[in-house]
Amino acid sequence: MVEKTESIRTSARSARGMDALDRRILGALSQDATQSYAAISEQVGLSAPAVHERVKRLRASGAIKATVAQIDGAQVGKPILAFIHVDTIGWGKTREIMALEQFPEVEEIHSTTGDTCLIMKVRVASPQALEGLLSKVYDIEGVRGTSTYLTLSTVLERTAQADVTADLESVSYPR
Amino acid sequence: MVEKTESIRTSARSARGMDALDRRILGALSQDATQSYAAISEQVGLSAPAVHERVKRLRASGAIKATVAQIDGAQVGKPILAFIHVDTIGWGKTREIMALEQFPEVEEIHSTTGDTCLIMKVRVASPQALEGLLSKVYDIEGVRGTSTYLTLSTVLERTAQADVTADLESVSYPR
DNA sequence: AATCCAGATTGAATTTCATTCGGCAGTTTG
DNA sequence: CAAACTGCCGAATGAAATTCAATCTGGATT
Numbered sequence: 001m002v003e004k005t006e007s008i009r010t011s012a013r014s015a016r017g018m019d020a021l022d023r024r025i026l027g028a029l030s031q032d033a034t035q036s037y038a039a040i041s042e043q044v045g046l047s048a049p050a051v052h053e054r055v056k057r058l059r060a061s062g063a064i065k066a067t068v069a070q071i072d073g074a075q076v077g078k079p080i081l082a083f084i085h086v087d088t089i090g091w092g093k094t095r096e097i098m099a100l101e102q103f104p105e106v107e108e109i110h111s112t113t114g115d116t117c118l119i120m121k122v123r124v125a126s127p128q129a130l131e132g133l134l135s136k137v138y139d140i141e142g143v144r145g146t147s148t149y150l151t152l153s154t155v156l157e158r159t160a161q162a163d164v165t166a167d168l169e170s171v172s173y174p175r
Numbered sequence: 176m177v178e179k180t181e182s183i184r185t186s187a188r189s190a191r192g193m194d195a196l197d198r199r200i201l202g203a204l205s206q207d208a209t210q211s212y213a214a215i216s217e218q219v220g221l222s223a224p225a226v227h228e229r230v231k232r233l234r235a236s237g238a239i240k241a242t243v244a245q246i247d248g249a250q251v252g253k254p255i256l257a258f259i260h261v262d263t264i265g266w267g268k269t270r271e272i273m274a275l276e277q278f279p280e281v282e283e284i285h286s287t288t289g290d291t292c293l294i295m296k297v298r299v300a301s302p303q304a305l306e307g308l309l310s311k312v313y314d315i316e317g318v319r320g321t322s323t324y325l326t327l328s329t330v331l332e333r334t335a336q337a338d339v340t341a342d343l344e345s346v347s348y349p350r
Numbered sequence: 351a352a353t354c355c356a357g358a359t360t361g362a363a364t365t366t367c368a369t370t371c372g373g374c375a376g377t378t379t380g
Numbered sequence: 381c382a383a384a385c386t387g388c389c390g391a392a393t394g395a396a397a398t399t400c401a402a403t404c405t406g407g408a409t410t
Contacts, residue, residue: 018250026251029244033208036367047389052368054387065245068334069204075193075238076201083258083287083294101331109330112258119258119324149294155284156276161246161253161298211396225359227398 018063021046025054026063030160033067070159078105078123081151082130086118086137087144096140105133116147193238196221200229201238205335208242245334253280253298256326257305261293261312262319271315280308291322 024044028035037048037055044051058064073081097118100106108121120137124130130148137146199219203210212223212230219226233239248254272293275281283296295312299305305323312321 023251026244026246030246031243032241033244034242037369038367048367049369049390050388061250063247063250065247066207067209067242067244068206069201069208069242070240070334071201071205072238072240075236076198081285083285097330104335106331107334108332110256110258110326111328111330112324112326114322114324116324119326147289149287149289149291151285151287151294153286155272155286156281157283159243159245159282160279161248161251161282212398213396222360223396224361224398228358231398
């Protein structure tokens with residue numbers, strides 16, 4: 001019986017949805033993850049242990065994928081940010097694409113619609129490094145061509161994703 | 176005399192460069208910023224207060240731009256990730272581009288080279304939301320046209336930037 | 351060449367914070 | 381209607397961040 005209740009409890013917990021308080025917590029953490037649970041609890045109107053419990057759940061469910069430090073690329077010797085569009089023939093070549101993960105210069109790889117099938121976001125130290133990276137891409141079988149867009153300036157860059165403005169009125173403040 | 180020494184001290188501190196230990200600390204924090212200074216100190220071969228001192232400096236210098244939680248877009252109701260290329264006529268229209276920052280769906284805006292002048296990374300809840308966003312872009316004066324690339328799957332997504340492999344041998348371990 | 355000075359590191363001390371525990375209210379289930 | 385479960389709060393505990401004084405090292409000045 002004990003095992004049965006535990007399994008039911010677990011499934012009920014994982015099936016639980018996300019409410020406005022969770023989204024507000026995510027919004028706070030997506031802007032500054034260094035603030036204490038006490039500070040967040042004041043913003044969302046909960047106690048610190050309650051916030052901690054929810055954050056733990058959000059981590060377990062994968063809603064919070066990771067907590068990381070954002071590094072200024074220019075200060076670590078990689079001032080060049082570029083987007084590379086890769087034109088590929090057919091599919092099933094993802095194994096070789098995966099090999100690009102070995103290069104720390106590659107920050108993102110997305111499979112997309114459109115005439116170009118792959119979009120890469122790379123950050124390199126020099127034009128030579130970019131050239132070397134492009135040659136590696138060309139070596140991949142099935143790559144028809146590439147288009148590179150050098151970033152001249154970054155106007156906006158943020159990670160905030162939780163939309164808080166939707167249901168603020170549904171938040172219940174205690175006391 | 177006293178004032179002179181102080182000014183020299185300040186300038187010397189801010190002009191201080193970044194060594195291999197700083198890069199290793201950045202590498203650790205860019206992968207997981209929740210780990211304690213004690214854990215990082217074991218990785219880099221320093222004491223915990225020394226690591227803390229360096230991290231504080233890295234924050235002040237801007238090398239660590241922020242520490243944020245990475246949110247799973249799909250779990251917060253925004254499953255659609257897309258890149259929008261904006262073709263603009265001339266320049267000086269950045270004021271109106273800045274207005275796009277008001278939309279939480281817009282995560283990044285880069286001014287780039289190539290036939291398209293602007294690359295945007297957006298995360299929206301629905302095709303309708305994407306359509307609404309595109310109509311806002313079209314309303315901006317000087318926008319000639321746009322190209323949208325829907326992300327089918329994200330192969331790689333990371334923030335690690337500090338290159339550690341470069342100068343490991345130059346790291347000096349105390350004692 | 352020797353002395354002095356600035357910066358960095360260390361280990362200990364302090365304080366803040368994360369984490370756990372018991373108890374209670376609201377809600378759902380049987 | 382009762383029982384159980386979920387989620388919250390307040391207090392307590394443990395660990396971690398943060399500060400401090402003292403020491404060491406490297407470099408510049410005299």
